[in-house]
Amino acid sequence: MDARQLRHFVTVAETLHFGRAAQRLSMTQPPLSQSIRALEDELGARLFVRTRRSVALSAFGEQWLPHVRAVLQGHDALGATARRLLAGELGRLEISFVSTADYSVLPELVRRFREGHPEVELALTEATSDVQIASLLDGRGDVGIILPDGQESMPGTLRYRRLESEPLVAAVPEAWLEQRRLVPTRARLARSDVVASPLVLFPRHVAPLFYDKVVAYCSASGGQVAIAQHAIQMQTIVSLVSAGMGIALVPASLRRLARSGVRYLDLQDAPSLEMGMVWRADRMSPVLDNFLRMAGAPA
Secondary structure (H helix, E strand, O other): OOHHHHHHHHHHHHHOOHHHHHHHOOOOHHHHHHHHHHHHHHHOOOOEEEOOOOEEEOHHHHHHHHHHHHHHHHHHHHHHHHHHHHOOOOEEEEEEEOHHHHHOOHHHHHHHHHHHOOOEEEEEEEOOHHHHHHHHHOOOOOEEEEOOOOOOOOOOOEEEEEEEEEEEEEEEEHHHHHHHOOOOOOOEEOHHHHHOOOEEEOOOOOOHHHHHHHHHHHHOOOOOOOEEEEOOOHHHHHHHHHOOOOEEEEEHHHHHOOOOOEEEEEEOOOOEEEEEEEEEOOOOOHHHHHHHHHOOOOO
């Protein structure tokens, strides 16, 4: 059966008259009768009870009619759905992000995109930068929010655009402050205080540029960097600071991550950390194109 036959059935069911149904369908009555008969033969059941004076829906035809109408409504909507998909008004967008983005650029990007494209399904996944890049190169996901590794170009067909750059601050245990008699609201941590303290830090392979900035900042004063613990999630790093494992240099937006026993201090000569978006230029979709345009990135 095809959509044409189904429309014939619905029209006859609405008029209960083959002549008027044929007129509405801009066809003659014999082909319409043949179409209904062929449909009934295919179904193996009668759709109408016919007499010389009347046409009525059979019990089966009456039960089948709402299902046919639903199918035809979906069929009629296919063109509009296709146009909306091509315009990026419908579809799915998979966004991966580093944990630091959750406290800086991600909430605003998601809010703005959902306001403009409320019917696009968003799938958000937290992952480190190296995992995001590997996934995109493997054809998984649409766009990532990463900490770049300092290389001049992205591998393969990946494209990158900077979103923001923010200074690093020190996350320190409250007990550490008390030992040094520092006032949290006034203190600006000296580089020498950072070097003299054990650090909690990302492993280098997870965020090379971040790692190198922290090491370079400490090494500039001639001291040796003492790494007490590595962790790959920013929440874990701050938790380890709260437990007194050491201090950590984190993006300033992490001040939004309130944790008992942790204070955030500005740094003297604070280095900055860049964050940006990465995507595959050869796997563009209308939804991704709209997201990049909203974020100010050329596709």
